[in-house]
Amino acid sequence: MKAYTITRDNLGAWLDALARDYTLIAPVREEETVSLFKPVRGFAEINLGYTNSTVSPKGWLFPQTEEMFFFSTGGGQITLADAQTPGPAVLFGLRPCDIKGILALDPVFNGAYQDCYYQKRRQDTILVGLSCTRVERHCFCTSMGGGPTDGGGADLLLTEMDDGYGIEVLTPRGEELVNRYQQYFDADRENRVIPAREELGKKLAGQFTRNVDTTGVKEFLDQHFELPYWGELARRCLGCGICTYICPTCHCFDIFDQSPDGELGVRSRCWDSCMFSHFTRMAGGHNPRPTQKERVRNRFLHKLKYHRDRYNLDGCVGCGRCVTRCPVNIDIRQIIADLQEVARHD
Amino acid sequence: MTKCHCRNPLKPYPATIVKIIDETPDVKTFQMVFDDPAVMESFRQKPGQVAQLSVFGVGEATISITSSPTRKGILEFSVKKVGMLTSALHRLEPGSKVGIRGPYGNHFPYEVMKGKDLLFIGGGIGLAPLRALIDFVLAEENRGDYGKIDIIYGARSMDDLCFKYDILDRWPQMPGTTVYTTIDRAEPGWEGHVGFVPAYLEEINPSPENKYAITCGPPIMIKFVLQALEKMGFSDDQVITTLELKMKCGIGKCGRCNIGSKYVCLDGPVFYLSQLKQLPPEF
Ligand SMILES: Cc1cc2nc3c(=O)[nH]c(=O)nc-3n(C[C@H](O)[C@H](O)[C@H](O)COP(=O)(O)OP(=O)(O)OC[C@H]3O[C@@H](n4cnc5c(N)ncnc54)[C@H](O)[C@@H]3O)c2cc1C
Ligand code: SF4
Ligand code: SF4
Ligand code: FES
Numbered sequence: 001m002k003a004y005t006i007t008r009d010n011l012g013a014w015l016d017a018l019a020r021d022y023t024l025i026a027p028v029r030e031e032e033t034v035s036l037f038k039p040v041r042g043f044a045e046i047n048l049g050y051t052n053s054t055v056s057p058k059g060w061l062f063p064q065t066e067e068m069f070f071f072s073t074g075g076g077q078i079t080l081a082d083a084q085t086p087g088p089a090v091l092f093g094l095r096p097c098d099i100k101g102i103l104a105l106d107p108v109f110n111g112a113y114q115d116c117y118y119q120k121r122r123q124d125t126i127l128v129g130l131s132c133t134r135v136e137r138h139c140f141c142t143s144m145g146g147g148p149t150d151g152g153g154a155d156l157l158l159t160e161m162d163d164g165y166g167i168e169v170l171t172p173r174g175e176e177l178v179n180r181y182q183q184y185f186d187a188d189r190e191n192r193v194i195p196a197r198e199e200l201g202k203k204l205a206g207q208f209t210r211n212v213d214t215t216g217v218k219e220f221l222d223q224h225f226e227l228p229y230w231g232e233l234a235r236r237c238l239g240c241g242i243c244t245y246i247c248p249t250c251h252c253f254d255i256f257d258q259s260p261d262g263e264l265g266v267r268s269r270c271w272d273s274c275m276f277s278h279f280t281r282m283a284g285g286h287n288p289r290p291t292q293k294e295r296v297r298n299r300f301l302h303k304l305k306y307h308r309d310r311y312n313l314d315g316c317v318g319c320g321r322c323v324t325r326c327p328v329n330i331d332i333r334q335i336i337a338d339l340q341e342v343a344r345h346d
Numbered sequence: 347m348t349k350c351h352c353r354n355p356l357k358p359y360p361a362t363i364v365k366i367i368d369e370t371p372d373v374k375t376f377q378m379v380f381d382d383p384a385v386m387e388s389f390r391q392k393p394g395q396v397a398q399l400s401v402f403g404v405g406e407a408t409i410s411i412t413s414s415p416t417r418k419g420i421l422e423f424s425v426k427k428v429g430m431l432t433s434a435l436h437r438l439e440p441g442s443k444v445g446i447r448g449p450y451g452n453h454f455p456y457e458v459m460k461g462k463d464l465l466f467i468g469g470g471i472g473l474a475p476l477r478a479l480i481d482f483v484l485a486e487e488n489r490g491d492y493g494k495i496d497i498i499y500g501a502r503s504m505d506d507l508c509f510k511y512d513i514l515d516r517w518p519q520m521p522g523t524t525v526y527t528t529i530d531r532a533e534p535g536w537e538g539h540v541g542f543v544p545a546y547l548e549e550i551n552p553s554p555e556n557k558y559a560i561t562c563g564p565p566i567m568i569k570f571v572l573q574a575l576e577k578m579g580f581s582d583d584q585v586i587t588t589l590e591l592k593m594k595c596g597i598g599k600c601g602r603c604n605i606g607s608k609y610v611c612l613d614g615p616v617f618y619l620s621q622l623k624q625l626p627p628e629f
Contacts, residue, residue, distance in 0.1 A: 076443065077443070078402065078443045109599060112598075112612075113355045115355075250601075251599065251600075251601055255406060255594050255595065267402075269600075272602070274601065279602065280591065280592050282590070282591070282592050283428035283432070294628060298604070306607045
């Protein structure tokens with residue numbers, strides 16, 4: 001497909017134009033250590049120098065709290081009204097691992113029962129990827145089948161070059177977007193963009209501090225549910241749930257009603273976490289995952305086995321967020337390595 | 347991306363409670379009708395499936411549809427009062443508005459069961475999902491497809507027996523049907539059997555030949571029933587049960603009801619014992 005280049009100045013002008021015409025969601029530095037994806041009014045608010053946002057950008061497609069519908073029970077009648085959904089949007093500056101995270105969510109919200117909320121946002125949102133320029137200490141996307149310049153799944157992929165950015169068009173929707181703002185782009189006459197990205201990819205590939213080999217781990221887990229190892233991990237886990245909230249592939253949610261006056265109200269959903277004890281506790285008190293051991297096991301089996309069983313995709317894209325943020329240094333890379341070790345002695 | 351043309355599956359349809367039957371001190375059966383006749387017409391549940399019931403402002407709960415699909419124009423749910431939503435439902439009166447979405451989950455393999463004898467073993471409110479299948483196979487249009495029907499049902503006390511009108515009056519009069527009823531402890535006025543369901547099952551000692559056993563009840567009852575059936579020679583493919591796990595979405599999205607790689611809301615709630623044995627023991 002086609003490639004273009006854009007100068008730094010034009011990139012700013014293009015983003016300002018995008019912000020006028022679409023809801024533009026882009027990485028923003030909130031504080032010294034926290035970066036997030038959120039709606040911006042223009043280029044000035046965007047931080048393209050980030051490596052990995054603190055919270056994954058999944059929240060645009062699957063919001064942390066999302067109103068589903070309003071209800072009114074007045075006059076002996078039930079009326080339901082759909083909540084507003086945002087219109088056309090551009091999700092800008094997605095790192096390759098986060099694009100893969102979206103690809104891992106897609107089949108969950110698709111299928112025999114389509115999740116209208118996710119589907120609507122997904123349909124209305126153009127994904128613009130951004131190749132990495134740095135590898136963080138906790139990144140391991142290459143171990144999970146990705147790569148820092150592998151923009152597959154996005155509509156457009158930007159890559160920083162010496163004199164601006166290269167833009168690769170990956171889908172017809174990306175092509176449309178570029179055509180609409182042609183004045184900002186230059187054709188890649190010398191075919192520099194793809195070689196530049198490949199070059200960068202090679203350079204970054206050597207910078208990963210840790211590579212893990214997932215070979216055979218899933219097959220081992222297929223055969224072994226009970227392992228003393230889960231108990232050991234659970235002794236450290238605080239059950240704080242941070243790992244699940246910031247993960248680009250976690251999709252569990254709760255549903256709840258709010259109705260202050262008992263007549264008008266709203267039903268919403270919000271992120272939930274299998275690391276919490278109440279997650280599976282039933283009325284009457286029975287809990288099929290009574291201790292942190294079962295919950296830790298469920299989370300890692302979900303990442304390394306269950307998601308694959310259902311969707312033929314890994315439930316982890318190697319973004320490293322849970323490794324960075326876990327208060328007790330529970331490290332999925334170490335877990336994969338440990339499982340390899342346990343498997344060898346089996 | 348495929349475009350979403352569906353009706354939003356997370357949005358319930360308004361319905362009205364038309365009748366409430368007091369079953370036990372903490373179980374009520376609700377007869378409900380969708381407000382939109384077209385929805386009533388198109389709602390095609392199969393025996394064993396569940397729905398999400400809404401009391402707006404309180405929330406939702408997963409409840410088995412206890413009426414047989416052969417009974418048109420009405421849905422029945424039998425609900426035990428255990429928490430927020432179920433208590434709110436119990437406070438409602440005929441004429442109250444609720445929401446229903448579904449039907450969800452797989453169903454009892456009534457196709458595969460054709461030509462077989464059926465042994466139902468229920469405990470307490472656990473009879474609710476079984477009742478949908480019992481009434482389905484006893485319905486005039488289906489009765490010829492199935493052999494002898496045995497129903498073993500128990501509850502803690504006389505007061506705790508659900509569907510008394512079915513188990514004491516209606517079902518025993520149906521051709522080829524035997525109902526065995528038991529309560530945990532003797533009580534004045536009770537002339538029937540006394541003792542736990544698994545023990546009664548062993549006393550009755552049904553032959554496994556050409557038969558399916560379908561059981562639902564409290565986990566502890568199911569556990570001993572399964573052991574008893576095994577002792578009597580029922581194979582794991584002849585035994586069917588339903589699982590209960592906490593559910594929210596009912597459609598495989600919220601990630602709450604997984605047992606290993608299976609979701610109870612999509613792959614269950616009905617499982618053969620042979621399938622159950624393949625699952626990790628997290629239920
Ligand atoms: C497949 C299936 C079929 C069921 N059929 C029936 C039935 O026919 N009759 C009946 O009385 N009950 C049935 N239940 C149990 C019923 O769903 C719970 O008792 C009910 O959800 C409790 O809700 P609550 O708000 O009153 O309790 P609370 O304790 O206030 O519940 C809080 C939340 O937890 C969830 N929850 C708690 N316990 C359960 C549970 N056991 N199962 C699912 N979700 C739970 C509810 O969704 C609720 O939102 C069934 C459950 C499942 C999974
Ligand atoms: S499990 Fe951890 S490393 Fe893997 S995708 Fe989720 S947050 Fe990233
Ligand atoms: S972030 Fe760490 S401590 Fe918190 S729940 Fe996840 S694994 Fe446990
Ligand atoms: S109830 Fe949501 S996944 Fe099963």
